[in-house]
Amino acid sequence: MGEFDLIRRCCTRARPSRADVLLGIGDDCALLAPPAGRQLAVSLDLLVSGVHFLADVDPWRLGWKALAVNLSDLAAAGAEPAWVTLGLTLPAADESWLAAFMDGFFALADRYAVQLVGGDTTRGPLAIAVQVHGFVEPGQALIRGGARPGDLLCVSGVPGEAAVGLALRLGRLELPAALAAPCIDRLECPEPRVALGRALRGLASAALDVSDGLAQDLGHLLDASGVGATLDVDALPRSASLQALGAAALELALAGGDDYELLFTIPPDRRDELTACAAAAGVALTVIGRIEAAADLRLRHADGRPCSLARSGYDHFA
Amino acid sequence: MGEFDLIRRCCTRARPSRADVLLGIGDDCALLAPPAGRQLAVSLDLLVSGVHFLADVDPWRLGWKALAVNLSDLAAAGAEPAWVTLGLTLPAADESWLAAFMDGFFALADRYAVQLVGGDTTRGPLAIAVQVHGFVEPGQALIRGGARPGDLLCVSGVPGEAAVGLALRLGRLELPAALAAPCIDRLECPEPRVALGRALRGLASAALDVSDGLAQDLGHLLDASGVGATLDVDALPRSASLQALGAAALELALAGGDDYELLFTIPPDRRDELTACAAAAGVALTVIGRIEAAADLRLRHADGRPCSLARSGYDHFA
Numbered sequence: 001m002g003e004f005d006l007i008r009r010c011c012t013r014a015r016p017s018r019a020d021v022l023l024g025i026g027d028d029c030a031l032l033a034p035p036a037g038r039q040l041a042v043s044l045d046l047l048v049s050g051v052h053f054l055a056d057v058d059p060w061r062l063g064w065k066a067l068a069v070n071l072s073d074l075a076a077a078g079a080e081p082a083w084v085t086l087g088l089t090l091p092a093a094d095e096s097w098l099a100a101f102m103d104g105f106f107a108l109a110d111r112y113a114v115q116l117v118g119g120d121t122t123r124g125p126l127a128i129a130v131q132v133h134g135f136v137e138p139g140q141a142l143i144r145g146g147a148r149p150g151d152l153l154c155v156s157g158v159p160g161e162a163a164v165g166l167a168l169r170l171g172r173l174e175l176p177a178a179l180a181a182p183c184i185d186r187l188e189c190p191e192p193r194v195a196l197g198r199a200l201r202g203l204a205s206a207a208l209d210v211s212d213g214l215a216q217d218l219g220h221l222l223d224a225s226g227v228g229a230t231l232d233v234d235a236l237p238r239s240a241s242l243q244a245l246g247a248a249a250l251e252l253a254l255a256g257g258d259d260y261e262l263l264f265t266i267p268p269d270r271r272d273e274l275t276a277c278a279a280a281a282g283v284a285l286t287v288i289g290r291i292e293a294a295a296d297l298r299l300r301h302a303d304g305r306p307c308s309l310a311r312s313g314y315d316h317f318a
Numbered sequence: 319m320g321e322f323d324l325i326r327r328c329c330t331r332a333r334p335s336r337a338d339v340l341l342g343i344g345d346d347c348a349l350l351a352p353p354a355g356r357q358l359a360v361s362l363d364l365l366v367s368g369v370h371f372l373a374d375v376d377p378w379r380l381g382w383k384a385l386a387v388n389l390s391d392l393a394a395a396g397a398e399p400a401w402v403t404l405g406l407t408l409p410a411a412d413e414s415w416l417a418a419f420m421d422g423f424f425a426l427a428d429r430y431a432v433q434l435v436g437g438d439t440t441r442g443p444l445a446i447a448v449q450v451h452g453f454v455e456p457g458q459a460l461i462r463g464g465a466r467p468g469d470l471l472c473v474s475g476v477p478g479e480a481a482v483g484l485a486l487r488l489g490r491l492e493l494p495a496a497l498a499a500p501c502i503d504r505l506e507c508p509e510p511r512v513a514l515g516r517a518l519r520g521l522a523s524a525a526l527d528v529s530d531g532l533a534q535d536l537g538h539l540l541d542a543s544g545v546g547a548t549l550d551v552d553a554l555p556r557s558a559s560l561q562a563l564g565a566a567a568l569e570l571a572l573a574g575g576d577d578y579e580l581l582f583t584i585p586p587d588r589r590d591e592l593t594a595c596a597a598a599a600g601v602a603l604t605v606i607g608r609i610e611a612a613a614d615l616r617l618r619h620a621d622g623r624p625c626s627l628a629r630s631g632y633d634h635f636a
Contacts, residue, residue, distance in 0.1 A: 022357060026542070027462050028394035028526050029359035031454070034352040039340060041347035042435070044403040044449060048442035076346035085362040087405075087447045117360070124366035129405045129447035131362060136349070143345050208346050224344070 018115045021083065030117035032083060038135040043073035049126035054169060059097045061188040062128075063104030068190045069211065070132040071112065072260040075197035076209040078142040079134030081112045086119035087129035112194060142200055142207035142264070144224035151205050151265035153229055153289035154274065156193050156281070158239045159214045160249060161186040163256025179241040190260040196281035200264055203273055207264035213255040215309060218263060218297060225265075231289035234302035254299075254309055265291055336433045339401065348435035350401060356453040361391035367444035372487060377415045379506040380446075381422030386508045387529065388450040389430065390578040393515035394527040396460040397452030399430045404437035405447035430512060460518055460525035460582070462542035469523050469583035471547055471607035472592065474511050474599070476557045477532045478567060479504040481574025497559040508578040514599035518582055521591055525582035531573040533627060536581060536615060543583075549607035552620035572617075572627055583609055 017024075023031035034040055047066050049055045067084065074081050086105070090098070109116060114132070165187030167173035168180050175183070193209070200207060206225055210217045215231075222228055233250055242249040266274070271287065278285040292298075299307040341349035352358050365384050367373045385402065392399050404423070408416070427434060432450070483505030485491035486498050493501070511527070518525060524543055528535045533549075540546055551568055560567040584592070589605065596603040610616075617625040 023459070023461060028391040029361045029397060029452070029459070031395070031459050032358040032360065034358055036354060040350040040352055040358075042350065042401075042403065042451075043347045044405050044437050044447065046405045046407055046438045046440045046442075046447065048407055048440055051440055051442050073346040077349070079347060083360075085360065085449060087362050087364045089364055089366055089445060119362050120364045122364045122366055122369055124364075124369050124445060125443040127407060127442060127445060129362065129364065131403060131449050133360075134347070141341070141347070141349050143341060145345075 018082070018113065021115050021117055024115065024117050025119070030083070030085070032117065032133075035135055037138070039138055039141065041074055041077045041079035041134045041136050041141060042131060043070055044129065044131040045070050045073065047128040055126065057188065059100040060104035063101035064108050064189050066128045066130050067105050067108045067114070068192045069260060070130045071108070071114075071192035071194055072190070072209040072211070074132050074134040075193045076142060076207050076262055077134070077136060078140060078197045078201040078207070079136040080198065081114045081132060081134045081194060083117045083133040084109065084114050085131045086116060088119070088121045089124040089127040090121070091123070091126055137201070140201045142197060142204050144206055144208050144221045147206035147221060147225035147227050147265040147291045149227055149291055149293040150268050151291040152268055152271060152287050153218075153231065153263070153265055153291060154285055154287050155210070155214065155237070155261055155263050156196055156283045156285055157259070157261040158237045158242065159210055159259045159261055160242050160253030160256045161239060162190065162258035162260070163252040164241055164245065166258065175241060175244060179244050182239065183241050187258055190258070192260060193262045193281065193283060196262055196277065196283055199277045199280045200262070203270060203277065204264040204266055207262055210259040210261045210263050211257065213257045214259065214263065215254040215297060221263060221265070222295070222297060225291070228292045228295045228297065229289050230292060230298040230300055232302055233299050233307045235286065235288045237284060237286045251309060336400070336431065339433050339435055342433065342435050343437070348401070348403070350435065350451075353453055355456070357456055357459065359392055359395045359397035359452045359454050359459065360449060361388055362447065362449040363388050363391065365446040373444065375506065377418040378422035381419035382426050382507050384446045384448050385423050385426045385432070386510045387578060388448045389426070389432075389510035389512055390508070390527040390529070392450050392452040393511045394460060394525050394580055395452070395454060396458060396515045396519040396525070397454040398516065399432045399450060399452045399512060401435045401451040402427065402432050403449045404434060406437070406439045407442040407445040408439070409441070409444055455519070458519045460515060460522050462524055462526050462539050465524035465539060465543035465545050465583040465609045467545055467609055467611040468586050469609040470586055470589060470605050471536070471549065471581070471583055471609060472603055472605050473528070473532065473555070473579055473581050474514055474601045474603055475577070475579040476555045476560065477528055477577045477579055478560050478571030478574045479557060480508065480576035480578070481570040482559055482563065484576065493559060493562060497562050500557065501559050505576055508576070510578060511580045511599065511601060514580055514595065514601055517595045517598045518580070521588060521595065522582040522584055525580055528577040528579045528581050529575065531575045532577065532581065533572040533615060539581060539583070540613070540615060543609070546610045546613045546615065547607050548610060548616040548618055550620055551617055551625045553604065553606045555602060555604045569627060
């Protein structure tokens with residue numbers, strides 16, 4: 001099968017058909033109609049075989065994840081997803097692999113009414129580039145730089161589960177199937193927190209998505225806001241899978257990476273609103289610390305003892 | 319140097335600073351303000367080492383070309399360039415290589431007041447993903463599907479020179495330096511025909527950019543328009559470099575690839591306007607054939623004899 005057949009095969013499945021897509025796949029450019037009075041939020045992410053995913057990963061799950069990690073960036077901005085472009089570098093024109101990949105990609109795209117509007121396909125070492133485009137009301141976008149001393153530090157879901165999934169996949173860890181499966185799902189089919197991001201507009205003072213490890217990504221939020229924080233490690237959410245790992249769970253929760261949860265801050269007098277947010281978004285929210293004027297991140301136990309961490313996060317070039 | 323230092327180094331040079339960029343590099347998403355009453359044209363292209371460029375290519379020229387091939391897509395749509403995102407996959411954090419690459423990228427970005435607003439950097443086999451974003455007036459975008467029988471078929475510049483440049487770089491061809499240099503420049507530093515695309519709004523009935531070989535890309539225009547064409551191979555523009563190659567020049571001109579010239583059609587009664595267009599765009603324009611109702615592409619000599627071609631274009635998976 002040639003390049004153009006491959007591309008055509010992807011194109012024919014470019015659902016949904018949005019009214020704001022004037023010209024979709026197949027011309028030199030896609031032509032899009034941004035809604036009046038909204039800002040455009042865009043994010044480009046790369047996924048490279050052996051770096052961001054294991055070469056033998058199920059292609060359906062890879063297609064899902066390639067879009068999910070990008071939608072997670074829109075979620076962190078509080079934006080409503082709209083359009084996506086896809087750049088696929090494939091070692092060979094493998095029709096069944098591509099069909100499964102696109103099935104997973106479209107399964108998630110359909111859920112958020114995101115339309116594939118363009119892209120590129122080429123031969124080379126397996127890699128994926130995805131750019132998402134979303135809309136957000138002026139002044140309502142969530143950014144990293146708005147945290148203020150006194151704000152509560154909150155996180156969605158259970159950071160660390162994806163890292164457990166990776167350790168399981170690499171054979172570095174064993175868990176009973178009932179504890180292993182949810183962690184592998186978190187690794188391979190993360191749920192972008194789009195509804196949470198929308199619910200946090202007007203509430204969160206700062207937000208980002210956790211992709212390289214909670215402690216490291218928190219550092220970016222603190223740097224952007226010009227503040228510090230104390231994080232209560234005993235307040236971190238623990239699923240049954242993490243509890244089964246005992247003390248090792250802490251490092252995975254703080255430095256594991258691949259979580260795609262939202263880390264955000266809210267003013268202390270609005271803590272009560274978290275419950276409604278969690279219900280609207282369908283995900284647990286946990287207060288794990290407090291923003292402070294003094295720079296840097298301090299890790300403490302509930303009783304006040306300091307806690308140290310060997311690894312701080314994932315560096316693609318380290 | 320770590321990933322975040324690398325990214326920061328790119329960021330600090332994110333010129334120009336456009337008023338429609340509300341939040342640039344460094345957050346989860348860029349926040350952009352599309353102008354009211356304009357459509358958004360977007361295009362994503364991949365460049366993979368060993369497929370789209372030679373691994374030892376000068377990094378400044380590669381940075382230029384990575385943006386140029388994308389701006390060429392905006393040119394083919396008649397759009398005004400505005401924003402760009404960049405995904406860089408690098409085998410190692412090579413500071414001097416990256417600095418030169420970004421210098422070349424920004425040299426072209428500055429020329430068109432295009433701002434780098436976001437992207438991603440990761441470790442892996444050398445590859446580049448670029449997405450450009452431009453604006454076009456409603457109903458004014460150039461598309462592939464508008465050619466009508468009787469329209470004149472036109473091309474900018476000299477298709478085939480880039481293919482000569484590649485043959486020279488691969489040692490498959492030798493030419494005197496004065497003839498070789500312009501071809502290597504065309505291969506490594508193509509000029510996106512942005513001004514031409516803007517000038518063709520309201521004049522061209524169809525347009526695309528020639529990246530995979532003139533004959534093959536013309537086939538896409540004909541398919542999209544539901545028409546055929548006769549191309550006069552003797553009318554194809556010939557530079558001194560191509561003339562020096564004798565009969566071999568024809569196949570390079572028709573099937574060479576990497577030209578990044580615009581191929582377009584105009585109504586026959588508007589031929590006189592080509593001169594002003596060429597002057598405004600600073601590039602030669604040549605009428606090379608005519609659109610016909612009968613499907614398929616016919617290659618003819620000026621005297622009417624048919625002409626056949628062994629290779630029709632470049633297929634990344636062939």
